[in-house]
Amino acid sequence: MSPLNETHDPRLQSWVESANVENNGFPIQNLPFAIFRPRAGTQNFRPGVAIGDKIVDLAALAQKTPFSGKAAQALAACKGSRLNALMGLGHEHWSALRLALSGALRAGAAEQGLIEPMLIRQSEAEFDVPAQIGDYTDFYISIHHATAVGKLFRPDNPLLPNYKWLPIGYHGRASSIGVSGQAFHRPVGQTRPAAEGASPGFGPCQRLDYELELGVFVGQGNTQGERINIAQAESHVFGLCILNDWSARDIQAWEYQPLGPFLAKNFASTISPWIVTLEALAPFRLPFTRAASDPQPLPYLSSTENSATGAFDIGLEVRITTAQSRAAGAKPALLAQSNFKDAYWNIAQLLAHHTVNGCNLQAGDMLGTGTLSSPGPDRAGSLLELNQGGKNPVKLPWGEQRVFLQDNDEIILQARCEKPGYPTISLGECAGTILPAKPI
Amino acid sequence: MSPLNETHDPRLQSWVESANVENNGFPIQNLPFAIFRPRAGTQNFRPGVAIGDKIVDLAALAQKTPFSGKAAQALAACKGSRLNALMGLGHEHWSALRLALSGALRAGAAEQGLIEPMLIRQSEAEFDVPAQIGDYTDFYISIHHATAVGKLFRPDNPLLPNYKWLPIGYHGRASSIGVSGQAFHRPVGQTRPAAEGASPGFGPCQRLDYELELGVFVGQGNTQGERINIAQAESHVFGLCILNDWSARDIQAWEYQPLGPFLAKNFASTISPWIVTLEALAPFRLPFTRAASDPQPLPYLSSTENSATGAFDIGLEVRITTAQSRAAGAKPALLAQSNFKDAYWNIAQLLAHHTVNGCNLQAGDMLGTGTLSSPGPDRAGSLLELNQGGKNPVKLPWGEQRVFLQDNDEIILQARCEKPGYPTISLGECAGTILPAKPI
Numbered sequence: 042m043s044p045l046n047e048t049h050d051p052r053l054q055s056w057v058e059s060a061n062v063e064n065n066g067f068p069i070q071n072l073p074f075a076i077f078r079p080r081a082g083t084q085n086f087r088p089g090v091a092i093g094d095k096i097v098d099l100a101a102l103a104q105k106t107p108f109s110g111k112a113a114q115a116l117a118a119c120k121g122s123r124l125n126a127l128m129g130l131g132h133e134h135w136s137a138l139r140l141a142l143s144g145a146l147r148a149g150a151a152e153q154g155l156i157e158p159m160l161i162r163q164s165e166a167e168f169d170v171p172a173q174i175g176d177y178t179d180f181y182i183s184i185h186h187a188t189a190v191g192k193l194f195r196p197d198n199p200l201l202p203n204y205k206w207l208p209i210g211y212h213g214r215a216s217s218i219g220v221s222g223q224a225f226h227r228p229v230g231q232t233r234p235a236a237e238g239a240s241p242g243f244g245p246c247q248r249l250d251y252e253l254e255l256g257v258f259v260g261q262g263n264t265q266g267e268r269i270n271i272a273q274a275e276s277h278v279f280g281l282c283i284l285n286d287w288s289a290r291d292i293q294a295w296e297y298q299p300l301g302p303f304l305a306k307n308f309a310s311t312i313s314p315w316i317v318t319l320e321a322l323a324p325f326r327l328p329f330t331r332a333a334s335d336p337q338p339l340p341y342l343s344s345t346e347n348s349a350t351g352a353f354d355i356g357l358e359v360r361i362t363t364a365q366s367r368a369a370g371a372k373p374a375l376l377a378q379s380n381f382k383d384a385y386w387n388i389a390q391l392l393a394h395h396t397v398n399g400c401n402l403q404a405g406d407m408l409g410t411g412t413l414s415s416p417g418p419d420r421a422g423s424l425l426e427l428n429q430g431g432k433n434p435v436k437l438p439w440g441e442q443r444v445f446l447q448d449n450d451e452i453i454l455q456a457r458c459e460k461p462g463y464p465t466i467s468l469g470e471c472a473g474t475i476l477p478a479k480p481i
Numbered sequence: 482m483s484p485l486n487e488t489h490d491p492r493l494q495s496w497v498e499s500a501n502v503e504n505n506g507f508p509i510q511n512l513p514f515a516i517f518r519p520r521a522g523t524q525n526f527r528p529g530v531a532i533g534d535k536i537v538d539l540a541a542l543a544q545k546t547p548f549s550g551k552a553a554q555a556l557a558a559c560k561g562s563r564l565n566a567l568m569g570l571g572h573e574h575w576s577a578l579r580l581a582l583s584g585a586l587r588a589g590a591a592e593q594g595l596i597e598p599m600l601i602r603q604s605e606a607e608f609d610v611p612a613q614i615g616d617y618t619d620f621y622i623s624i625h626h627a628t629a630v631g632k633l634f635r636p637d638n639p640l641l642p643n644y645k646w647l648p649i650g651y652h653g654r655a656s657s658i659g660v661s662g663q664a665f666h667r668p669v670g671q672t673r674p675a676a677e678g679a680s681p682g683f684g685p686c687q688r689l690d691y692e693l694e695l696g697v698f699v700g701q702g703n704t705q706g707e708r709i710n711i712a713q714a715e716s717h718v719f720g721l722c723i724l725n726d727w728s729a730r731d732i733q734a735w736e737y738q739p740l741g742p743f744l745a746k747n748f749a750s751t752i753s754p755w756i757v758t759l760e761a762l763a764p765f766r767l768p769f770t771r772a773a774s775d776p777q778p779l780p781y782l783s784s785t786e787n788s789a790t791g792a793f794d795i796g797l798e799v800r801i802t803t804a805q806s807r808a809a810g811a812k813p814a815l816l817a818q819s820n821f822k823d824a825y826w827n828i829a830q831l832l833a834h835h836t837v838n839g840c841n842l843q844a845g846d847m848l849g850t851g852t853l854s855s856p857g858p859d860r861a862g863s864l865l866e867l868n869q870g871g872k873n874p875v876k877l878p879w880g881e882q883r884v885f886l887q888d889n890d891e892i893i894l895q896a897r898c899e900k901p902g903y904p905t906i907s908l909g910e911c912a913g914t915i916l917p918a919k920p921i
Contacts, residue, residue, distance in 0.1 A: 045804055149894070175615075181740060201738050203727050206681050212652035212747070216616050216841050226683050226706045228838035231647050231779070241646050245836075265657055265749070266666045266919060292838070298641050300651040301741020308838040309705070327533040339671070340608055341921075398668035398686075398732070398748040399919070401656050421753055479706060479839070481604060481781075 043339035048072075048143040049324055051395050056153045057160070059093030066457060066467025067091040069146055070324075073315040073469070074124055077166040082373045084305055086169045087252040091315060092146050095160040106220040107152055109477035112141035124279075124316070125229070132276045132320075135260065139320055141146055152355050155256075171259060171282070172405035177213040177310070178395060179254075179286060179409035184385035186414040186422060190474045193292035193430040208386040208394050213286075213409065216309035221471045226447060227478040229399050230292040230406070243296060243477035248290035248431065249446040253359050253422030253454055254379060255468075256284035257388055259330045265401035271344045274389035275319060277402065281355075283313035283454045283471040284409050290425055312407075313471040314453070318349040319388075321466055325458040327352040329387050341397055342390045347465040351389055357413055357456050359422070363441055364449040371439045373453055379415035379422055381456075384419070446479045488583040489764055491903045495586045496593045497600070499533030503885075506897060506907025507531040509586055510764075512579055513720070513909070514539075514564055514575040517606040521636060524596075526562040526609045531909075532586050535600040542599055543686065547592055550636075552581035562755070563613045563645040564902055569844035572716045572760075573714035575700065579760055608662075608754035611722070612698060612845035614655045616878075617750070618835060619694075619726060619849035621649040624825035626862060628853040647775050647836050650824040653849065654747035660913045665749035667918040670732040675708040679752035681735060681741070685918035688730035689786055689825075689886040693799050693862030693894055696752050697848040698827055703805050711784045712739045714829035715759060715841065721795075721798060723753035724849050724909040730885070751913040753894070757773060759828075765898040767792040769827050781837055782830045789831055793909070797853055801860070803881055804889040811879045813893055819855035819862055843918040888917045 047053075048070065054061045054067040067073070069092065077096055078086045087100035099119035109114050116140035117431030118126040127135070145152035181187055184204065191199030203209065221227070227249060234244035260279035263269050269277055286306060329351035331337065357380060360373035386394075391408050412422040421427050424445055427435050434442040446452070458466035487493075488510065493499045507513070509532065518526045527540035539559035543888040549741055555578035556565040567575070568826050573630055585592035622625055624644065631639030643649065660664070669688060672682035700719035709717055726746060733745030737871050769791035771777065797820060802812035832846050854863040864885055867875050874882040886892070896908035 050617060108516070138706070145864065160805070176654055178743075202674075203671075203681075203735055203738065209736070209740055210743050212654055212743070214616055214652055214840060215655075216702075216843050217839075218859060219705075226839050229708075230838050231643075240779075241643075241777070243781070262656075265659075266916075268669075268919070290837070293642055296649070297739075297743075298643065299737075299743075300649055301737075303618075303650050303652070303741075304834070304838045304840065307840045315531070339680075341683070394744075398670050398729070398744045398746045399657075399666050400654060400744065403656050406656070416858075476706075 047324055048139055053307060055092055056147040056150060057093045057095055057146060059095065064465045065093055066465050067093055069143060069464045070464050071317065071318040071321050072142055073321065074125060075170065075314040075316065076122060076169045076171045077314070078306040078441055079161055080165055080167045084380055086125055088119040088127065088388055090142055090473060091163065093115040094163050096163055096166055096223040098159040098161060100454040102156065105155060107145065107155060107348045108141040108185055109329060115306060123167065123175035124171050125173050128172060128279045129260065131261040132258035132265065135279065136320055139318065143319045157180055157426045168330040170218055170220050170312065171314065171316055174218055174405055174407045175403045177215045177304055177409065178210050179213045179220060180386065181389055181411035182384040182386040183414045184331045185383060185416055186426065187420060189414060189426045208391055209307070210395065213310065217307055218312060221311060221313050222308060224309045224474040226477050228289050228292065228308040229478050230289065232306050233295040244481065246292055247445065249475060250288045250290055250424045251381065251452045252286040252412040253412045253445070254284040254286050254413060255355070255456065256282040258282065258316055259402045259406040259408065260404055260407070262403040263396055263401055267398040269392050269396040269400065271342060271347055271389050271393040274392040276317050277392055278388060280316040280318040281322065281468060282316050283456045283468050285311040285452060285454055285473055286409055286475070287472055300311040310328070311473040312470055313469045315469040317466065317468050321460060322381045324463055325352050325460065325466070326350040326352045327382055336474050338390065341393055347387065347389045348356065352382045355456050355458050357381065357454070360453040362438065362451045363447065365441055366439050367390065369439055374437050376435065377419060377421055377427060379413050379420045381413055383415040384413060446475055448475055451473050485763055488579055493583070494588040494845045495532055496588050496590060497535055497586060498557050499535065500701060500881045501685050504905045505532055505533055506905050508904035509583055510904050511757065511761050511906045513757040513761065514611065515754040515756065516562060516609045516611045517754070520605055521608045528559040528564055528567065528722065530582055531603065532602050536603055536606055537596060538599040538601060542596065545595060547585065547595060550580040551577035562609065563845065565613050565845040566610060568698065568719045571701045575719065575758060576760055579758065582920060591893040596770055603885070608660050610658055610752065611756055614658055614845055614847045615843045616660060617653040617847045617849070618650050618654045619653045619851060620826070620831055621851040622824040622826040623852055623854045623862070625823060625856055626852040626866065627845040629861060629866045647888060648831055651741045653750065656749045657747055658752060661751060661753050663749060663751045664914040664916050666916045668729050668732065668744065668748040669918050669921060670729065670744050671735055672731040673735040676801055684921065685883065686729040686732055689915065690728045690730055690864045691799065691886065691892045692725050692726040693797055693819065694724040694853060695850045695896065695905040696722040697850070698756055698829065699842045699846040699848065700844055701821065702846070703836055703841055706839040708839065709832050711782060711787055711833040713833040717828055717832055718759050718828060720756040721758050721762065721908060723896045723908050725751040725894055725913055726849055727913070751858040751911055752908045752909040754908040755859055755909040757906065757908050762793055762898060764903055765794045765900065766790040767794050767822055778830065781833055783880045785830045787827065791827040792822045795896050795898050797821065797894070801877065802891045803887065805881055806879050809879055814877050816875065817859060817861055817867060819853050821853055824850060824853060825853040886915055888915055890915050904915065
């Protein structure tokens with residue numbers, strides 16, 4: 042991956058004042074992309090880039106052709122209501138556009154007069170799913186999550202033998218992915234019979250859960266039959282968002298053998314609007330290491346550079362509000378914190394594995410990480426783990442408790458990168474609300 | 482579903498003479514849709530309808546606006562390089578277009594002079610995937626297949642307890658679906674370690690198999706959160722094609738726990754170019770019944786009409802050619818025959834189940850049936866069943882034998898409906914060839 046460059050200089054300030062406020066999350070070092078439109082009026086959705094509490098309308102900027110070379114080509118792809126065209130151009134174009142935007146938004150930039158009229162307040166915008174997601178794959182890369190869930194089923198042997206050899210993944214549903222703010226009806230379905238030979242249960246899900254994940258957006262894909270080498274894998278990644286892979290645990294327990302989760306997952310998945318590029322995340326890279334006692338990855342899942350820089354320090358948080366807490370004006374309650382750096386597999390490995398058989402990835406495809414739990418029972422990315430399989434309710438500060446989610450509960454996921462001497466890089470938030478089940 | 486109408490009259494003849502030849506498969510009673518272009522030249526892919534050994538260029542016909550009402554609206558949607566717009570209009574439009582095309586292609590029709598210049602020989606056309614497939618779901622609806630495969634793993638308890646209560650399904654990969662004629666490289670991947678604790682194997686798949694399936698194309702979808710009632714489910718189906726869900730058995734055995742098949746399936750799936758509408762298949766409906774000793778479907782999976790007419794009598798065949806057989810000029814060898822009517826779940830049930838949790842289907846989505854095996858060891862839809870888990874090689878008439886597929890083998894799937902007094906309705910064929918693995 043490209044080394045740090047001038048866009049990462051922590052001293053950079055923007056002429057958009059809100060971008061310079063400490064810990065605002067969208068400083069000039071971030072520059073994430075989304076699809077948005079002004080909430081008022083009837084304008085079309087279009088691409089934008091965040092700066093402070095504003096959004097630059099990239100479709101409007103493209104009409105003024107302020108850049109040259111690859112940056113101009115990349116900006117010209119910022120039209121229509123999806124980011125797929127920009128994503129498909131590749132990392133040199135994304136990087137050129139980032140550099141040009143960084144220059145144009147910098148304090149003292151000549152472009153201030155041109156761009157200032159193209160700013161929209163984030164608080165006055167609505168967002169859409171940022172790409173046409175051709176295929177959505179979900180992985181299972183947190184060994185802490187896999188172990189905790191495995192323990193519920195197999196106390197003596199929680200991890201299956203394949204776990205440390207390959208990143209377990211399966212195909213998800215693309216059509217039901219919505220953007221932050223999504224509200225969906227509690228799913229209805231079959232559940233395990235109360236006794237062997239009895240009829241299964243049927244009705245609204247009783248064990249509805251969230252899953253705290255990140256989504257990896259594929260930029261340039263690969264031709265069917267061609268593998269993506271791990272050394273080039275990250276150059277195919279456009280960026281990351283936050284993902285809530287809502288899960289109906291009781292439906293899943295009955296349906297998932299032998300072919301995996303289906304209706305337990307495909308009723309809704311929610312993502313954050315902003316895609317933060319890998320380049321913006323570069324200051325938060327960490328070595329990717331494994332215990333010497335663990336099997337080392339096979340050669341197609343390993344590279345020197347990936348071992349040196351393949352992990353990312355991204356802090357994750359889950360909060361909840363309920364009908365009661367909102368009526369009382371209470372702040373959202375923190376359910377758990379975890380970190381992407383604790384995952385057992387990394388981004389480059391996911392792409393190398395996904396394509397080792399010749400499977401073709403396409404611009405706009407999304408790879409979910411799977412639930413990102415960190416070590417320790419309080420740092421889990423799902424209620425199923427926090428409640429220890431449904432046994433221990435989670436207490437909320439306003440007096441309620443939850444085993445699983447209730448109607449009108451709202452789950453808010455947040456992610457951000459922090460370190461001393463560098464501005465906070467936010468991935469924004471991913472909120473979703475459960476509506477009552479539709480009558481059967 | 483709509484009853485039989487004048488388009489089903491077995492006495493109808495076309496002014497396209499080849500459509501009147503006995504058993505040609507594409508009589509005027511069929512009228513399936515595809516996306517094609519003339520092989521010579523540089524024209525774009527466009528929608529077409531088959532008649533005899535010809536194709537009517539529907540994009541060209543649409544420019545002449547020969548029809549009125551819903552038929553005209555449906556024909557106007559026959560543009561671009563995918564059928565999604567036509568699919569999204571709904572069954573009344575499809576039916577109106579079928580009636581109009583049946584009239585215009587009938588012997589003595591006034592439209593003969595208009596349409597004759599728009600005919601292209603099927604043998605001079607090339608085809609593309611007929612729809613943008615937003616999501617691909619694969620089911621597992623043959624109890625004979627599920628039992629045979631289950632026996633290999635659990636001889637005493639082949640069928641899992643959920644099988645007779647819900648149609649097991651999982652999400653597949655849309656990006657790697659290709660049209661008949663697809664050639665793909667043998668997938669490479671990890672396989673189960675030879676001994677517990679050893680490293681997994683890694684290399685070209687050694688147990689490559691085909692799966693004989695049908696693909697169900699969704700026409701009108703449903704809004705997220707809204708269920709499709711079983712009584713209306715078939716009206717959401719545009720039609721059927723043939724599907725080969727190629728499977729790497731050794732990769733699957735190692736990767737599939739706990740979340741299902743992934744790289745074992747997503748390297749390639751092949752479909753036939755022609756989509757035969759449910760209306761064209763109406764004369765081949767059968768009652769859909771279950772043994773009284775089996776659990777009857779839950780109410781959301783059951784309707785009186787579905788029990789009376791929910792099954793289809795569609796004959797299926799698998800043939801193979803090899804490098805040796807083609808060099809010798811030998812005819813493709815029949816591997817097995819089966820029939821869609823032997824499936825345990827039917828089309829309406831698949832849609833009702835898929836949406837019971839609010840999952841939204843979209844125009845162009847494809848649902849695979851899963852391997853369609855009929856009763857009896859010789860009537861299986863995969864090599865894994867014919868070879869009894871890899872133990873008994875299948876003998877080919879030219880002296881070769883196969884346990885699993887070899888490089889340069891070609892698998893040809895065919896499907897057709899036949900009954901006395903009615904013209905044969907063909908679903909065409911679905912051919913695919915295995916190329917050697919790419920060097921690792």
